[in-house]
Amino acid sequence: MILHQHKIVFAGTVGAGKSAAIKALSNINVLSTEAMNTDAASHQKIFTTVGIDYGELVLEDGTKVGLYGTPGQERFDFIWSAISKGAVGTVILIDHSADYPIENLNFYLDYFKAVSDNIIIGITHLDKRTQNTTAIYREWESANKGKVYPLFFIDGRVKEDVLLLVEALIANAEARLLS
Numbered sequence: 001m002i003l004h005q006h007k008i009v010f011a012g013t014v015g016a017g018k019s020a021a022i023k024a025l026s027n028i029n030v031l032s033t034e035a036m037n038t039d040a041a042s043h044q045k046i047f048t049t050v051g052i053d054y055g056e057l058v059l060e061d062g063t064k065v066g067l068y069g070t071p072g073q074e075r076f077d078f079i080w081s082a083i084s085k086g087a088v089g090t091v092i093l094i095d096h097s098a099d100y101p102i103e104n105l106n107f108y109l110d111y112f113k114a115v116s117d118n119i120i121i122g123i124t125h126l127d128k129r130t131q132n133t134t135a136i137y138r139e140w141e142s143a144n145k146g147k148v149y150p151l152f153f154i155d156g157r158v159k160e161d162v163l164l165l166v167e168a169l170i171a172n173a174e175a176r177l178l179s
């Protein structure tokens, strides 16, 4: 690895698995800012992030990666841009089982492409029953030719899945550095 300092931001919908992904990856106890969720309209989950999650991942070659989790709730969007400063990339996680995953994807992508030039998308909660099939993402890609980002289907709780996204982001940042 050429870059020795990495900061990676996890963004995306409420309940998509940002905090879970950081917990799955981190080699240290995650510093989390979860509180009781009072916004049942947006998600039925018990806890939601209200500040910043922080974890650290040490890659096989010793490279340290700082993992920064954002709150999904839009009322905390002032944290999104602040946290993105100096980051090498952004993982956007989208809960496929929500009612409007494509609208959510467009919303978070629109916001984060203004503050990050290295973005990767992870679609989560595919194991849940929903009226949408994964074909909606192929259709979305076809409709947005020329301005799509790498998109993976993952489980936010599974270390190997989220590690793939982090490694892809770092590889992309390094490729740019060398080109």
Ligand SMILES: Nc1nc2c(ncn2[C@@H]2O[C@H](COP(=O)(O)OP(=O)(O)OP(=O)(O)O)[C@@H](O)[C@H]2O)c(=O)[nH]1
Residues within 6 Å of the ligand: 012, 013, 014, 015, 016, 017, 018, 019, 020, 021, 045, 047, 048, 049, 050, 070, 071, 072, 073, 124, 125, 126, 127, 128, 154, 155, 156, 157
């Ligand atoms: N079934 C399923 N559960 C998942 C998946 N990814 C994450 N989860 C679970 O979904 C729940 C919500 O995940 P969180 O990590 O709290 O979500 P978050 O993105 O941090 O949400 P906010 O902090 O509220 O914005 C947790 O219980 C996770 O373990 C997945 O792919 N499938």
Ligand SMILES: [Mg+2]
Residues within 6 Å of the ligand: 018, 019, 020, 048, 049, 069, 070, 071, 072
């Ligand atoms: Mg969270």
